[in-house]
Amino acid sequence: MKRRVMLALLIGSATGGAVRLWAAEQPVEIKISAKKFEYHPNKVTTKVGQPIVLVLTSQDRIHGFKMPDFGLRTDIVPGQETRVSLTPDKAGSFTFFCDVFCGDGHEDMDGTLVVEA
Amino acid sequence: MQHVDRRDFLKLAGVAGVTFTAGLFAGRPASAQAGTDFHFVQFSDTHWGYSGAANPDAEHTLEKAVATVNGLASQPDFIVFTGDLTHTTEDGKERRARMKRFREIVSELRVKDVRFMPGEHDASLDKGEAFKEFFGATHYTFDHKGVHFIALDNVSDSAAKLGDEQLAWLAADLKQRKPDDQIIVLTHRPLFDLKPDWDWTTADGAKAIELLMPYKNVVVLYGHIHQENHHMTGHIAHHAAKSLIFPLPAPGSQPKRAPLPYDAAMPGLGTRDVTVAQKVSLVELPVTKS
Numbered sequence: 294m295k296r297r298v299m300l301a302l303l304i305g306s307a308t309g310g311a312v313r314l315w316a317a318e319q320p321v322e323i324k325i326s327a328k329k330f331e332y333h334p335n336k337v338t339t340k341v342g343q344p345i346v347l348v349l350t351s352q353d354r355i356h357g358f359k360m361p362d363f364g365l366r367t368d369i370v371p372g373q374e375t376r377v378s379l380t381p382d383k384a385g386s387f388t389f390f391c392d393v394f395c396g397d398g399h400e401d402m403d404g405t406l407v408v409e410a
Numbered sequence: 411m412q413h414v415d416r417r418d419f420l421k422l423a424g425v426a427g428v429t430f431t432a433g434l435f436a437g438r439p440a441s442a443q444a445g446t447d448f449h450f451v452q453f454s455d456t457h458w459g460y461s462g463a464a465n466p467d468a469e470h471t472l473e474k475a476v477a478t479v480n481g482l483a484s485q486p487d488f489i490v491f492t493g494d495l496t497h498t499t500e501d502g503k504e505r506r507a508r509m510k511r512f513r514e515i516v517s518e519l520r521v522k523d524v525r526f527m528p529g530e531h532d533a534s535l536d537k538g539e540a541f542k543e544f545f546g547a548t549h550y551t552f553d554h555k556g557v558h559f560i561a562l563d564n565v566s567d568s569a570a571k572l573g574d575e576q577l578a579w580l581a582a583d584l585k586q587r588k589p590d591d592q593i594i595v596l597t598h599r600p601l602f603d604l605k606p607d608w609d610w611t612t613a614d615g616a617k618a619i620e621l622l623m624p625y626k627n628v629v630v631l632y633g634h635i636h637q638e639n640h641h642m643t644g645h646i647a648h649h650a651a652k653s654l655i656f657p658l659p660a661p662g663s664q665p666k667r668a669p670l671p672y673d674a675a676m677p678g679l680g681t682r683d684v685t686v687a688q689k690v691s692l693v694e695l696p697v698t699k700s
Contacts, residue, residue, distance in 0.1 A: 357569065361606040368569075388607045394534035394568040397498050400609075400667065 320344040320378065327369050327391070328352040330398030338407040341384050349375040357393035360406065366392065384410040446555040449685040451479050451486045451521075451695070454598075454633030455653030457531065458515070459508035460497035464656035464669035467676070471654050472515050474697045475681050480520045482695075486683065487554060489521050492633040492651065493529030493565060493598030495545075500535060509544040525552070529598040529634065530565040538566035549576055551583055557592045557686055564599045564612040571613045581621050592686070595622065595630040600650065602643050605661040610635055619643050629690055635661075636669075637678065638694065649692060652680045 323345055326333045339345050349358055351369040358377070359366040362385075369375050390403035453475065460468050479489070496508040509532070516524065526545035533541045538548045548563035560583065564572050572580075587593065595601075601615035612618070622628050628646045636653035637660065656669040657678025670678060676697050683693040 355568075359606075359609070390607070390609060392570065392609050392613075394498075394530045394565075394570070396500050396535065399498075403666070 318344055320346045322346045322348050324348045324350070325358075325404070326350050326352060327356040327358070327402075329354070329395055330391075330402040332389070332391075332402065332404040335404035336407065337404070338409065339381060340409045341381055344378065344380040347377040347379065349377065354395060355393055356395055356402070357391045358389055359392040360387055360389040362387040365389075368393065381406075381408040384408050447685070447687040448487045448555050449484070449683055450554075451482075451489045452492060452631055452651050452682045452684055453489065453516075453654065454492040454651040454681075455494040455529065455636055455655060456491070456512065457494055457497040457653070457655035458512040459499065459504075460655050464672055466672060467674075468655060471676070471679060471697060472512070473518075475654050475679075475695075476516060476518050478695055478698050479681060480518070482683070485521055487521075488523035488525065489519060490525045490561075490596055490631075491516075491527060492596055492631060493527045494531045494633065494653075495526065495529070495541075496532055497655075498531035498535060502536065502540065505532075505536070505540050506543070509540060513544060525559075525561065525596075527561050527596060527598060528563060528565050530568070530570070533563075533566045534568040537568075538563070541566075549579070555686075557594055558587060559594050559596060561596045562601075562618065564597055564601070564615065569613055570599055570609070570611070572615070572618055577614065577617050577621070580618060584621055584625065587625060589624060590626050592627045593622070593625055593629070594686075595628065597630060597632045599634045600632055600639075600641075600648060601630060602641065602648060604635065604639065604641065604650075605667075608661065608667045610661065610667075619646065622646060631684065651682050652678060652694065654679055654681070654697065 321343060323337050325347055327349065349369045351371045354371060356369045357366065358369055363379055365377055365379065367375050367377055385408055387406045388403055389406060391399060456472050458472060465471060495512050496505065499505050528538055528541045528548050533548060541548060548566050550561050552559050562572060563576065564570055567573055599612045600610055601612050601618050604610040623644060630646060630648040631651065632648065633651050635650050636656065636658040637650060638652060639650035641648045658667055659670060680694050680696040683695055685691040
């Protein structure tokens with residue numbers, strides 16, 4: 294970590310202000326847990342240009358995670374972390390939902406990613 | 411023309427709803443017309459076993475629809491059910507009990523040539539195992555009076571895929587067809603991206619559409635979205651049918667795809683009469699109250 298900070302400082306001194314940019318681009322991890330028939334949390338917030346990593350886990354069975362507005366989809370398999378990287382390039386509220394049919398309540402299993410300007 | 415006569419009769423009998431007529435088989439050759447006109451009825455999304463506020467009459471709606479179709483003066487040549495015959499349950503024993511009761515109810519149909527297809531509520535939790543026990547194969551073809559029917563299964567895979575194996579099967583079947591053959595495809599979910607953020611799509615449906623594109627006369631009939639919807643992908647027409655349990659909102663008309671509030675007159679529920687002549691005509695058959 295110290296080497297990365299030093300490298301950033303060096304780059305910053307050479308480019309006049311790149312350090313802040315470098316710091317701002319550090320991915321933020323957001324943990325989302327899935328179970329029948331909900332995500333927790335079901336509303337997460339970030340900002341335009343902020344890299345995020347969604348760390349997805351399942352408490353019961355295979356679920357899906359699909360967010361068409363950003364072209365994302367993955368399975369969420371119990372017993373393992375599924376990591377999805379995203380840097381939102383637009384503001385708004387974007388739906389994600391389970392696209393692996395999981396029972397009576399599947400249709401209600403969704404959430405929202407809020408991207409602030 | 412035969413389909414016009416039947417439509418007029420249905421209206422006179424007070425049975426039929428809105429008629430949707432389009433040149434769906436615009437390229438149907440004249441040689442296919444003489445003596446080969448026919449009609450069939452599409453049921454979809456009966457969800458037998460559902461219990462909830464969206465349809466307090468759920469125990470009787472299917473029976474009423476059966477009675478409506480049995481009351482048609484001109485009985486259809488056959489009947490197709492395009493999926494979600496039963497409402498899902500994680501209890502395999504209960505799933506089979508629902509399928510058994512569903513089969514008993516529809517056995518009252520006067521027409522005995524009945525074709526069944528699964529929806530995700532029937533087949534996604536057990537890969538179609540129970541469905542096959544009661545209703546047979548989940549994808550198949552049949553021919554009727556010169557029209558080739560292809561029933562596709564986009565629900566037994568819980569990720570809403572047709573899958574490479576079924577796509578290869580489809581490709582092999584289509585290779586036997588001529589470019590101007592009349593083809594009616596039956597599916598549960600839409601093959602195209604109707605509303606991806608409501609999951610109204612098929613993950614690999616575009617591959618099926620690509621396979622169908624070389625054929626001039628293709629119509630796709632499906633269910634899943636619990637409402638009429640008419641859409642074209644190139645020259646291929648896609649028509650969604652109403653359900654027999656509760657209507658869902660028009661794509662994007664509200665934030666979530668939650669069922670519309672119950673209306674005792676059940677205006678959003680019904681079956682559909684499909685007439686195949688020079689054109690294909692769709693006549694909606696609302697559920698009658700009694």
